Amino acid sequence: MSLAAAWAAIDDRAAADFWGTLEDRRPGLLPNSEAPLFFATLGSLVAGGDDPAGRAALLLVLGRAYRRYDLLPHATTVGEALLATVDRHGTHPLWRPAVDRATHAVRRAAVRVGDGPAWWPAQVIGHERPSSGIAILTVRPWRRLPHHPGQAVPVCTPRLPGRWRWLSPANAPRADGTVELHVRAVAAGAVSHRLVQEVRPGEQLWLGPPGNTGLRLDPRSTNDLLLVAGGPVSRRCALWSNRSPPHRPAGG
DSSP, rough: OHHHHHHHOOOTTTHHHHHHHHHHHHHTOOOOOHHHHHHHHHHHHOOOOOOHHHHHHHHHHHHHHHEEEEEEEEHHHHHHHHHHHHHHHHHTTEEEEEHHHHHHHHHHHHHHSSSSOOOOOEEEEEEEEEEETTEEEEEEEOOOOOOOOOEEEEEOOSSSSSOOEEESSSSSSTTTTTTEEEEEETTTTTTHHIIIIOOOTTTTTEOOOOOOOOOOOOTTOOOOOOOOOOOHHHHHHHHHHHHTTTTTTOOO
């Protein structure tokens, strides 16, 4: 059995077991309310099998979490608590070297990611299907998302906890904090399929720290911009732009 398969076989009770183990070894390190998502995200990194973009999202989220909760001086304790937990729920000879590699990777990432929340809970308040395989999700984070043009955001659904995928918001946060996410269900994309096919208004998502994607504008520039996109969503956005509807910015 692969490490990824071993991780997938661990049941939901393991998160509470992990927090109890960590609390016994070092009380007060991690809030109980944050432990399930932290455990799922760290376990996903340890299990591996993700593409480079998915790994980058995991490291950004975890790097922030380690800084947020001052876990870096206790990273070995966190890793040992994870090992003790997975050993009780299904042993595998590769867990320890994988945990060691993940711990080193998170330490390096934490140096680069800066300070701030590791994730923002966000409620889905709108879910539209402009075409087959496409969804437009309107979400309201519980606190304003510090997003700037050109950045992407790691997104995670409780339907697949610990699996983070990059999405580019279609607008800057509005006055009420809401953000649109345009999602295409890609082949073999478990997260995107859940977001497009299953997630409904009233559900919660998690948004990770916005990260730069290489698309940056010179704030001193006054030149006009020509933005070009393709596909059903962009056609709909062009239609919205022509009609100038309220609170519906063009984007893709």
